[in-house]
Amino acid sequence: MYICINCGAECKELFRRYCPSVLKILKCEKCGLLADKYIEYDPVIVFVDLILIEKPAYRHLLYNSNFKSYWKISIILWLAESFRAWSLCDINETELTASKVDLVHNNGLQDHCNIYNLLLHTALAFAAFICMVIVVTELKWFIIGKKPYKYSIKDLSCALIVGGCGKLLGLLGIVWQHIASGPYYLLIQGYTVLCLLTAYSVVCKSGRGGSLIGLIAGFLLYGYICTSISKLHLNISNITLT
Structure with a gap:
């Protein structure tokens, strides 16, 4: 159908x-x-x-459509976001070395900027985001007591993967060595949020306001994981050197 x-x-x-x-x-x-x-x-x-x-x-x-390669897109997103985070870490590490910041912060940054750690952290953050959105959405259907026709967890997962492709624009900032990397990445984040809202609304048959409610928990968890892991590496380095 x-x-x-x-x-x-x-x-x-x-x-x-x-x-x-x-x-x-x-x-x-x-x-x-x-x-x-x-x-x-x-x-x-x-x-x-x-x-x-x-x-x-x-x-x-x-x-x-007959498009089935969503897993390939997810791998590309995973690698691209990990590489973007690694490139930013490399810039921050250079700045810290140039400014002669204390050894604790420098070692903590080096541990966090390990490419294998970044790959693991990015995969964890992406998986947590998708799982949280699915859980919140299922909870919403349970409270409402009715699901939209043709809704499925598989379709929702595919929609979130497609909507997350806006993050691939972050690679352009790395290639072009954008001067204002902070504002540029915020624009990419805003565009990605709009893509996710549209993809979510297509699967869940809701407006962008209702879609935001379903996605906001995923955004919060994704941000929490990304920030808490960085602090964890810094604390571990601090304890080790102490």
Whole structure:
């Protein structure tokens, strides 16, 4: 069963093929618009609309396409975010060395900036984010007593992976050696939040306000893990040297 990319209603079929080179896209019985215009479009157009955070593009990708390589995207996100964190650590370590900061802080930073530690921390933060969003969403459905049609934990996980692709823009800052890395990363975070809100609303059939409620616990846990692990390394180094 497919869905209309405009209103989200279920559709038994999206098109009818009359011959190998001729097909006709059917209209949605509910809204009267073409059920999925992206069938005739080049994948590049779909990709551009995903970047522009268009809900129809997300519906097409998640429900009407044959795309199955979400695990590949998750690995790319994991490696990209770990590499971004490692590059920032390298910059901070250079600044600390140049400013002759005390040995405790420098050693703590070196332990935290180990690439294997960063890979582990990033994987833990991503997994915790997805699990927390799923738990909060399931709790919301339990309280409401009703789930949207075609909702599944698998679709929600895939939507969160697709929505998180905005973080890949952080690699551009590394390549270009952006001067104002802080504000630049905040813009990327804001864009990623919008992508996640759109992807979540597509799967859970909710507005962006309702989607924010489902995602906010995941954001808080993700931020807590990222900050607490850094402090943990610093405290361990402090205890060891003491």
